[in-house]
Each structure stands twice: as C-alpha cells, then as structure tokens.
Amino acid sequence: MAASRALLPTPQAAAAATPARSRARLAAPSSLAARAGGSHRLRVRCAILSSPAPAKAEQEQPTRRISRAGSDASLRPKPAVLVAEKLSEAGLAVLREFADVECAYGMSPAELLAKMAQFDALIVRSGTKVTREVLEAGRGRLRVVGRAGVGIDNVDLQAATEAGCLVVNAPTANTVAAAEHGIALLASMARNVSQADAALKAGKWQRNKYVGVSLVGKTLAIMGFGKVGSEVARRAKGLGMHVIAHDPYAPADRARAIGAELVSFDEAITRADFISLHMPLIPTTNKVFNDESFGKMKTGVRIINVARGGVIDEDALVRALDSGKVAQAALDVFTVEPPAKDSKLVLHENVTVTPHLGASTVEAQEGVAIEIAEAVVGALKGELAATAVNAPMVPAEVMSELAPYVSLAEKLGRLAVQLVAGESGIKGVKVVYTTTRGPDDLDTRLLRAMVTKGIVEPVSSTFVNLVNADYTAKQRGLRITEERVSHDSATAEAPLESIQVRLSQVQSKFAGAISDGGDIVLEGRVKYGVPHLTLVGPYEVDVSLEGNLILCRQIDQPGMIGKVGNILGQRNVNINFMSVGRTFRGKQAIMAIGVDEEPNKESLEEIGAIPAIEEFVFLEL
Numbered sequence: 303m304a305a306s307r308a309l310l311p312t313p314q315a316a317a318a319a320t321p322a323r324s325r326a327r328l329a330a331p332s333s334l335a336a337r338a339g340g341s342h343r344l345r346v347r348c349a350i351l352s353s354p355a356p357a358k359a360e361q362e363q364p365t366r367r368i369s370r371a372g373s374d375a376s377l378r379p380k381p382a383v384l385v386a387e388k389l390s391e392a393g394l395a396v397l398r399e400f401a402d403v404e405c406a407y408g409m410s411p412a413e414l415l416a417k418m419a420q421f422d423a424l425i426v427r428s429g430t431k432v433t434r435e436v437l438e439a440g441r442g443r444l445r446v447v448g449r450a451g452v453g454i455d456n457v458d459l460q461a462a463t464e465a466g467c468l469v470v471n472a473p474t475a476n477t478v479a480a481a482e483h484g485i486a487l488l489a490s491m492a493r494n495v496s497q498a499d500a501a502l503k504a505g506k507w508q509r510n511k512y513v514g515v516s517l518v519g520k521t522l523a524i525m526g527f528g529k530v531g532s533e534v535a536r537r538a539k540g541l542g543m544h545v546i547a548h549d550p551y552a553p554a555d556r557a558r559a560i561g562a563e564l565v566s567f568d569e570a571i572t573r574a575d576f577i578s579l580h581m582p583l584i585p586t587t588n589k590v591f592n593d594e595s596f597g598k599m600k601t602g603v604r605i606i607n608v609a610r611g612g613v614i615d616e617d618a619l620v621r622a623l624d625s626g627k628v629a630q631a632a633l634d635v636f637t638v639e640p641p642a643k644d645s646k647l648v649l650h651e652n653v654t655v656t657p658h659l660g661a662s663t664v665e666a667q668e669g670v671a672i673e674i675a676e677a678v679v680g681a682l683k684g685e686l687a688a689t690a691v692n693a694p695m696v697p698a699e700v701m702s703e704l705a706p707y708v709s710l711a712e713k714l715g716r717l718a719v720q721l722v723a724g725e726s727g728i729k730g731v732k733v734v735y736t737t738t739r740g741p742d743d744l745d746t747r748l749l750r751a752m753v754t755k756g757i758v759e760p761v762s763s764t765f766v767n768l769v770n771a772d773y774t775a776k777q778r779g780l781r782i783t784e785e786r787v788s789h790d791s792a793t794a795e796a797p798l799e800s801i802q803v804r805l806s807q808v809q810s811k812f813a814g815a816i817s818d819g820g821d822i823v824l825e826g827r828v829k830y831g832v833p834h835l836t837l838v839g840p841y842e843v844d845v846s847l848e849g850n851l852i853l854c855r856q857i858d859q860p861g862m863i864g865k866v867g868n869i870l871g872q873r874n875v876n877i878n879f880m881s882v883g884r885t886f887r888g889k890q891a892i893m894a895i896g897v898d899e900e901p902n903k904e905s906l907e908e909i910g911a912i913p914a915i916e917e918f919v920f921l922e923l
C-alpha cells in the first residue's frame with residue numbers, strides 16, 4: 303500500500319491511505335509552509351502538546367483558577383502564565399483572554415524557582431536565566447517557555463527539550479528596533495553625544511574637546527548580514543556611507559540589492575572605518591574580535607555592538623582602546639549582563655554604553671509582546687507556532703520509518719555549512735534523492751526541511767521546524783532545489799538509497815569537498831539504521847555520522863591511518879569510525895575519522911603538521 307511505505311506521504315497519497323488522524327497532521331505543512339511567507343502567526347496541530355497528560359501540579363491543585371463562563375469546557379482550570387520580565391500591555395491582553403496571568407518582574411533566581419511549579423507557561427526576555435534547575439522545578443506542569451525576543455542564549459534548550467517543554471521566540475518584531483539602535487549608537491559615538499551631554503550637565507562647555515567625525519563617505523563593515531545587519535546596511539546607505547559586509551552564509555545578490563559588497567572577514571575589518579556587529583553568539587563567533595583581529599584593523603577604527611557581548615574579547619577591546627587602535631566603541635551588549643560596576647570597558651572614556659536597549663522601543667516591545675503571547679497561547683492550545691525553537695519535526699508515527707533519513711538530511715546540511723568559507727555566500731542548495739519510490743510515494747518536504755535546519759541553525763539565531771522551513775530558506779535567500787534519481791532495486795525496502803547535498807559554486811575551507819563542477823558535495827546513506835557519510839566531493843568514504851568528524855586530505859601512502867590514529871589515541875580521543883577514499887592509487891586520498899570527543903587544538907595542529915596531510919577540517923555534528 304502506497305502510504306504505508308511512503309517516506310512522507312504526499313498530500314494525495316496521504317489522503318488516500320492514511321487514517322484520518324494522521325491525515326490532518328501530514329497534510330497541513332505544505333499549505334502552511336506556503337502561507338508562512340505572509341505571516342508568522344501560522345500554526346499547525348502539534349502532537350506533543352495537543353493532549354497533555356494531567357500534570358502533577360494540576361492534580362495537586364484541583365480547585366485552582368476556574369474561568370467564569372458556564373460550559374463544561376470552561377470548568378477546566380485556565381492555564382497559568384508567569385511573565386517574568388516587562389511585557390507590553392498589548393501582549394498581556396492577548397494572554398489574559400486565554401490564561402491567568404501573573405506578572406512578577408525583577409524576581410531573584412530563588413523566587414523564580416519557588417514559583418515554577420504553579421505555571422503552565424513562562425515568558426521572559428534576555429534578563430532571566432531559564433536554567434535546567436528552573437525547568438526541573440516546573441517539570442510536570444510547565445509546557446511552554448516564551449522568549450519575547452530573538453536570542454535564546456538565556457534558555458537551556460537541551461534541558462527544556464528533555465523536560466518536554468516547548469520553547470518559542472519572537473524573532474522578527476524587534477529587528478528594526480535593533481537596527482535603529484545600531485544607527486543611533488553609530489551617530490552618537492561619532493559625535494560624542496553621550497560624553498558631551500555628561501560634561502555639559504557637569505557644568506563644562508567643551509566645544510573643542512568633543513569634535514566628532516563625519517559618517518558620509520566612510521566605510522562601514524557589517525559583520526553578520528542577517529535580519530538586523532541588512533536593516534543597518536539600508537540605513538547606513540541613506541547616511542551616505544560605503545557599506546561592506548561579511549557573512550559567509552548570506553547570498554551575495556541579496557547584499558548587492560541593498561548596495562552592500564560582501565567581502566571576507568579580513569577584508570571587512572581591514573578596510574572599515576566603522577565596524578558594526580550583527581552575528582549570533584555561536585562557537586565560531588565567540589570572541590572573534592580579539593587582539594589578533596583588532597591588530598588588523600585601521601588605527602582609529604570605531605566599533606558598534608548591538609549583537610551579543612561574547613563576540614568581543616572585552617579585555618582585548620580595552621587594550622585596543624587604550625592603545626588608540628580602536629578610537630571608540632559603542633556597546634549595547636556585554637559578556638556578563640549587567641556588567642561589573644567597575645568594568646574598565648564600561649567606564650572607558652571612549653566607550654558609549656547602553657543597557658541592552660536594542661529591542662527597547664515602544665513599537666518593538668508591543669510587536670514582540672503580541673508575537674510571543676500568540677505563540678504561547680497557541681502552544682498551550684496544542685498548536686505549534688512557526689517560531690517554535692525546539693519543536694519536533696513530525697509526529698511519532700511518521701518518524702518511525704523516517705528517523706535515520708531525517709537525521710541524515712540534517713547532518714549533511716550541518717556538515718556542508720561548516721565547510722563553507724570565503725565571502726561568496728551560499729548561492730544555492732541542491733538536494734538529490736536516490737530512491738526506488740515514485741514521486742507520489744515520496745514527499746520530500748520533511749527531508750528538505752531538515753537540510754534547511756542543518757544549514758541554517760548552526761550559523762544563525764533562526765530555528766527551523768517543519769512549519770517555517772521553506773519560509774526561512776526563502777527569507778535567507780537560500781534557493782533549495784531538489785532532484786530525484788530513480789534507483790531500480792527489486793528488493794528495496796528502504797525509502798531512500800542515498801541523499802546528496804550540494805552547495806553550488808561556493809568557496810570551501812576544505813578543497814577536497816569540492817566536486818568537479820565547483821560545488822561542495824556531500825552524500826550519505828543509512829546503513830543498519832545509522833546515517834553514514836559516503837561521499838565527500840569526488841571521494842568515496844564510509845563513516846558513521848555519530849560524534850564529530852575530522853576530514854583530512856593527504857597523499858595516498860601507507861602509514862597515514864596509524865599516524866593520525868596515534869595522535870588522537872595519545873590524547874584520549876576515541877575514534878568511532880575511520881575510512882579512506884581515494885581517486886587513484888598514489889594520488890590524493892581523503893581520510894574521514896569519526897571521533898567521540900572533540901580533539902584539542904594541539905592534536906589538530908599535530909595532525910595538520912604531518913607532511914603528507916594537505917588540509918584538514920574538524921566538523922561538529
């Protein structure tokens with residue numbers, strides 16, 4: 303029967319052959335995804351939240367909060383929502399229509415912990431740490447955490463997922479506010495507005511001391527050309543600035559359309575008079591602005607940070623300010639918030655600071671409050687908002703056959719994006735499925751969504767689920783095309799023979815992953831239920847995709863496996879899989895090594911120093 307072996311049944315096949323309950327779930331995503339381009343308020347019924355088991359805390363408080371209306375349904379207790387940070391009245395009104403709302407602003411961590419068992423949902427901004435302990439305290443009752451803003455670095459996502467708690471955010475409503483704040487800091491820094499204001503209020507009329515610099519004709523480098531970065535670019539163009547940008551994953555044509563030139567990291571920081579930071583805080587951006595990068599900048603450069611404090615090594619910035627390398631900095635965000643009262647950086651006379659105000663406009667806070675309130679109410683009703691951060695991609699029954707392919711698709715995307723380098727950005731993504739199934743039996747929405755998730759999540763503050771995947775790809779200018787290749791096999795039980803992910807015409811930090819056509823190519827298969835990487839560029843390999851991965855390209859010669867294995871073994875790094883693929887004997891070969899632990903810098907350097915090794919890269923799965 304078609305649908306029983308369909309990968310993800312097409313709407314037609316699903317309608318013909320799936321039970322009504324599954325049908326509703328399976329048919330929903332394509333129409334929703336198509337409409338998601340126009341709205342963030344879309345929801346689809348979500349298996350995990352639609353019929354929650356009675357929570358322990360609810361059982362213990364049967365008489366809690368009865369709503370006023372008289373129907374049977376209304377006799378059920380209203381859900382309770384704790385709002386832990388200031389939320390605009392417009393959002394509170396949306397919440398109150400559906401739930402009992404308690405606003406408790408400025409709680410200590412202990413006060414928050416003490417309250418957690420009494421609430422179905424918690425809403426925070428960036429100031430509340432939603433730790434594992436907080437989530438544990440809410441276990442059994444807490445179903446949703448709403449982050450009224452973009453960054454969810456203050457929420458322990460892993461712990462939330464383990465506790466079965468959905469996390470939703472409000473990723474778009476404060477974009478313009480953050481961009482406007484970036485521009486406000488840029489202009490006020492250049493004209494010493496805050497320093498001159500403080501001096502005048504202290505009775506000093508210092509016109510000569512506070513001569514500023516002009517913006518027109520100056521080069522502004524935007525680091526991170528996503529939602530906020532591109533809005534800053536638009537505005538800076540209006541100020542007559544020359545805008546360059548660095549973002550390894552942004553499409554160059556989008557930047558060009560705004561009049562910004564995409565360049566490499568080094569080119570951006572060496573050419574710029576002003577540098578504005580708009581990348582997320584992820585392992586690859588942690589402290590990327592450090593002694594070394596400040597050293598490469600023009601003397602007298604000016605830096606604005608409205609992203610996250612952690613992308614700057616703050617001690618290095620103080621040194622660069624003291625030496626005059628960096629003339630001024632304007633900072634809205636800090637590694638620790640609030641920063642220490644005696645922070646040298648905050649107190650530095652050439653630094654302008656604001657207390658994380660990027661999102662704090664009346665308009666943005668209203669937008670964010672409504673966006674998060676609707677998402678939280680939807681989640682409490684059993685709907686999955688497009689802004690769900692840790693939502694399951696599909697209901698459990700569909701997952702059973704698909705699980706390893708879903709994981710394979712995400713891992714191929716995740717590996718591919720880590721191989722991207724340079725300034726050209728990702729132009730297009732092609733996913734090639736080799737399958738025995740006909741188009742009616744193979745709906746690839748889920749796999750495409752997982753490839754998108756793998757490519758987007760490691761490098762951005764966007765979270766991808768089945769509802770928002772196509773919309774997210776479109777919004778980021780990722781052109782994803784798909785191709786099916788028929789594979790004839792009379793006995794094929796498996797839905798797919800292989801999945802190939804190609805990033806077209808992109809520079810790579812590992813040249814061995816580039817195929818003849820100039821694309822980064824990775825292909826994988828599922829073997830014994832486990833995703834395996836089977837092709838890297840032109841090289842056939844066979845390595846199970848568990849743990850992390852080291853790829854080395856070397857001259858094909860005896861003894862290489864032993865040399866690399868020894869280095870890793872000496873450092874207690876367990877190799878779970880190893881495979882060598884070569885084009886011709888004695889020419890180049892690729893070694894793919896699966897490792898359980900992350901090797902330290904020294905062991906990677908030692909591997910790189912083996913003479914026959916031409917290049918290597920460490921990839922996280």
Ligand SMILES: NC(=O)C1=CN([C@@H]2O[C@H](COP(=O)(O)OP(=O)(O)OC[C@H]3O[C@@H](n4cnc5c(N)ncnc54)[C@H](O)[C@@H]3O)[C@@H](O)[C@H]2O)C=CC1
Nearest residue numbers: 453480526527528529530549551581582609660661762763
């Ligand atoms: N200060 C505030 O109140 C606010 C701060 N933010 C922060 O601003 C930042 C940007 O937010 P959005 O634009 O919404 O996120 P986004 O995900 O739309 O954009 C981030 C961009 O950074 C790029 N990127 C990733 N790694 C990079 C690297 N190594 N070098 C250069 N670019 C890289 C990504 O490709 C992406 O295009 C986030 O950190 C967010 O938390 C956002 C809103 C308000």
Ligand SMILES: O=C(O)C(=O)COP(=O)(O)O
Nearest residue numbers: 427428450451452453661
């Ligand atoms: O949305 C974000 O990422 C922000 O940084 C805004 O934080 P806030 O909601 O103002 O605490």
